[in-house]
Amino acid sequence: MSVASIAFSADDQPAIAAGQIDTGVGSVDITPTEPVTLAGSPSPKRAAEVKTRLFVRALVLSGSGKRVAIVTLDTLKYPVELAVRARAKIEQDTGIPASNVIICASHTHFGPLWSYYEDQLVTPIAEAVARAARDVAPCTVGTAKGKAEGISECRRVIKDGHAWNRWQLENPAEAAQYPAEGPADPEFDVLALRNGDGKLKAVVYNFACHAANTRAPVISADYPGEVEKCVQKQLGYEVPTLFLTGACGDINPVYTVKRDLFAERLGGELVRCVGQLEPITQPSLSVECREFQMPGREHPEFKEAEVARNWPGQLEHYRQAYETMKQREKPSYDYFMTGIRIGNDFAIVTNADELFCSIGMSIKSHSPFQHTMVAEQTNGAHGYVPTAKAFEGGSYETWFGEHSYLSTQAGEIIERESLEILKGLKHAP
Template sequence: MFNAAAVEVDITPPVGVKMAGYGARLKASQGIHDPLKAQILFLELNDSRAVLISMDLLAVQAQFSKNMRAAITEKTGVAEDHVLIACSHTHSGPQGFNLDDLILQETQYETLQEITCQKIAGACAWAKGLLQPAVISLGHSTIDGLGLNRNDPQKGAADHQVSVLRIDEASGKPLAVLFNYGCHPTVMGADNLQISADYPGAARSMLKELYPQVVFMFTNSAAGDVSTRFTRRSATFSEVTRLGQIMGAAVLQAMNVAESFDPQTLKARVEPIDLPLKEFPTEAETQELLAEAKDTLSRMQAEHASAGELRKIITKIEGIEVFLLQIKYYKGKEKLQSELQSIQIGPLHIVAVPGEPFSKTFLDIKQRIQPDQAILVGYANDYKGYFPESVPGLPGTYEDFVSPFSSQAALIIKELAIKLIKEK
């Protein structure tokens, strides 16, 4: 017997906390445009249980996930490795959950962490009490006008597929919908001081108007090099709404073509992973790169380059400045450790990655398996940053500089993900 339940809780922080996502944002939050939410999808098949959690946060570190998993296990009995914790990656949420981030150096809010942990653990116990017979379906659609490769919008890789996991009551009434798509929720920029879930929250709001009783949850996918940089018309909340509606329309389409499948198995697996660091140049060489990039910016400004092109060189400068910090911080280190997680529901594998995979990574995975077999979830369980793959003709991007990893890290993630998907 396959059972499911879903609940949603508010995790909006107090006004006045510092906001995550932009090093250039110096002021704390000054208001709430729309609330931040967390959704819990509780699945049960015979004696096996799994919990999928999505939160409107930038990212969480491994220690927070460890604490939350322990709290959920205590309240529900679900094994810790059967709990997946994903973040939407909104850049208009609170700091305090990703304290290991060398780039952003977040302020610690222990009370906020504890309250959020207890809210979600309690919601998991709530969902356990709501379990009911259910039917599971998987659907896909293609989205246009939302995410593009933010370094090369014409030729750069971007996965335009939206994947939807639909859970219905036995009667056929929708109960929960998980939608997965890879794109940075960065419509609102560093000057925004209003807390917001960005376009995924706007998509959920649109969908809730049509299905008020359904829990809609967003998980980000291979978004490392994909954003709204070249599709957004402005950095305004009206634009958040417009792009959210584009997202919502694609979800509706996928919901309506979703096909049910037999969840004959429900199991999970967590695999440790070693992520090799890059070979860093000298500080002098990096300072020279920084000077060249600043000269390029000055020339482009004088030539009145477009906002999108200016943003590319500005983020490159920001990346080189972070690179200088990394040269010192990672001196003597060769690798960082984290984990990959797979939750298998019948033929479907949901693979959780601890950071920001690039589009090429997931597109390559889908070429080597049956595409309907996998949903790739980024920003999950831990956050180690960008996992760039070397792309000919695109050296020296912001992501290349900011990531401490060699391109080998992405290849290791790719091969382990494929192994987890293919293993029965």
């Protein structure tokens, strides 16, 4: 069967029992077969050894006359223009509306950029969704809350009135002397789907921490890949775990603990969660997609003195980043946000940035849903969105360039829009 031949309407789906939702899962392996440049560092390295494989994974859900696709992608980021192309191809190939598709990059620092792949990953993304659309069958669905402490931390500390990233200090071990600028979020939500035989068909989770735990120049999905291996080992069978990147613009793994602790704690907690799921007895679907123009940075300038103080070895790198971004600068940028509701008390809301953790935590705390996933790096990649406090403190997430160019008000805009989407979904039929 060709991919293009599988488009169908929601009316074509088989009838399902109360408390079930049609669910399909698909994946495409995108692990490089040759040495590649690892993205995510001002001084990138090349690697050929594979630690954990890279995938595009897709989850298709069908119910209430709607279909949605949740796609996770093991790469650093995925630009908005490519997300638009991929979503359009998914609609063309499967009939799932582009507005009902979210594509979330894991932000792994140990794989190639999208540009490495032949068609910039558009075809693998669409193929993963096509496979999921062919795989649909009735499943029960449940939610849970987890907590994994001691593995993530705010990477920004305040020293002499200025914000420093821990690795920017002359002796990073001294970071413990200084207060963290913001919180880390150890809590996360889980969505799990079970086949008729009782086995898990898929697990979706959302955790707020940079995927930068591997600590060696190897090809790796980073901790999401290690977590999946841990979960499968404890369960005794294979189950796809789809990782939605949480609000972690200022959150890194704790590098002073053993590397394996991350997967052990988060993976072990995921297994505990799927053993204590709260069933969604009426898993109706609602979706809201918003497209608008996000303002660019007000009066950008090159913070030469600040760069020279915080990260002198990268002064020329950030000077070039500033000059390059000034040439590409726009007054505003195409921006997508999507909300997906499953049942009465679970929702996902997306943004296209590296959102600072406290903003994501505020969205979750003010959400009308008991279970809210705030998924960043989704349907675009517009760089860091710090808090107002972080802009005052400075450091590299705030420096105008390729990775930081949106309005200083972007965090407030994202929080406001997220809560409006969530409130609308709560009252949707």
